[in-house]
Amino acid sequence: MRILIKQDENEIAYWTADYLIKKINDFSPTTEKPFVLGLPTGSSPIATYNELIKRYKKGDISFKNVITFNMDEYIGLPEDHPESYHFFMNEKLFKYIDIPAENIHILNSNSDNLENECIEYEQKILKYGGIDLLLGGIGMDGHIAFNEPGSSLTSRTRIKSLCYDTIQANSRFFENDASQVPTKVLTVGVGTIMDAREVLIIVSGYHKARALREVVEGSVNHMWPASILQMHQKCILVCDEPATAELQVKTVKYFKDIERISTDGNHQ
Numbered sequence: 001m002r003i004l005i006k007q008d009e010n011e012i013a014y015w016t017a018d019y020l021i022k023k024i025n026d027f028s029p030t031t032e033k034p035f036v037l038g039l040p041t042g043s044s045p046i047a048t049y050n051e052l053i054k055r056y057k058k059g060d061i062s063f064k065n066v067i068t069f070n071m072d073e074y075i076g077l078p079e080d081h082p083e084s085y086h087f088f089m090n091e092k093l094f095k096y097i098d099i100p101a102e103n104i105h106i107l108n109s110n111s112d113n114l115e116n117e118c119i120e121y122e123q124k125i126l127k128y129g130g131i132d133l134l135l136g137g138i139g140m141d142g143h144i145a146f147n148e149p150g151s152s153l154t155s156r157t158r159i160k161s162l163c164y165d166t167i168q169a170n171s172r173f174f175e176n177d178a179s180q181v182p183t184k185v186l187t188v189g190v191g192t193i194m195d196a197r198e199v200l201i202i203v204s205g206y207h208k209a210r211a212l213r214e215v216v217e218g219s220v221n222h223m224w225p226a227s228i229l230q231m232h233q234k235c236i237l238v239c240d241e242p243a244t245a246e247l248q249v250k251t252v253k254y255f256k257d258i259e260r261i262s263t264d265g266n267h268q
């Protein structure tokens, strides 16, 4: 696990967008061999999406041969609801870039057969050869996508019930009214995330400090689902200073030293 500690959210966004652009450009995606990108919603990736849009407008990147798979979606919201993840992705990223509509994949939580939708989503990912890079965030309780505490660490795409903490946390998007937050979702599984060839997680803000501590210094445990990332062969956590507040001083120093010593910025 590589841990990068940036000053703030803006530095995270700049670094993350730059890293993604380099990855995609180095891959030289074509129609026959597209780059497969996993994408999150939530507040964590917004600044990065803004940076990606800026860089797209400068001509640094094209998304024509990028296939995207979003991680999750609420059940019970129409796609045009302002808090649906379909709506979010279009508003925050897709409508500003050159990605073809048919390259975008988001779980259809309005399907008549949700279980089948989940199975087909996994099959579609496989059809494209798996996810090359999955960008994500984590919840305050250590959830990843919508894999809440107690999720099987080998889970696949499925229907999931949200826990009280997540409903409370996400009520900020629903007029601070927890009763408006859907209680069920579709989400890729922890196993689906672990199958991505590379995982890049944004952790920003003091409110994520406890989760970051559990994920980095705690043991692998289903009550902190993102802790499984310790087992991933190529995972980067891009954090800001406030998010590191509960890490041990020696942990912060250890990871900062690695970044300082490795001047080519290309280590694992």
Ligand SMILES: N[C@@H]1[C@@H](O)[C@H](O)[C@@H](COP(=O)(O)O)O[C@@H]1O
Pocket (backbone or CB within 6 Å): 040, 041, 042, 043, 044, 045, 071, 072, 136, 137, 138, 139, 140, 144, 145, 146, 166, 170
């Ligand atoms: N389902 C999403 C996750 O995909 C997201 O990573 C996480 C953190 O959200 P935020 O970035 O807003 O803190 O919780 C949400 O509920």
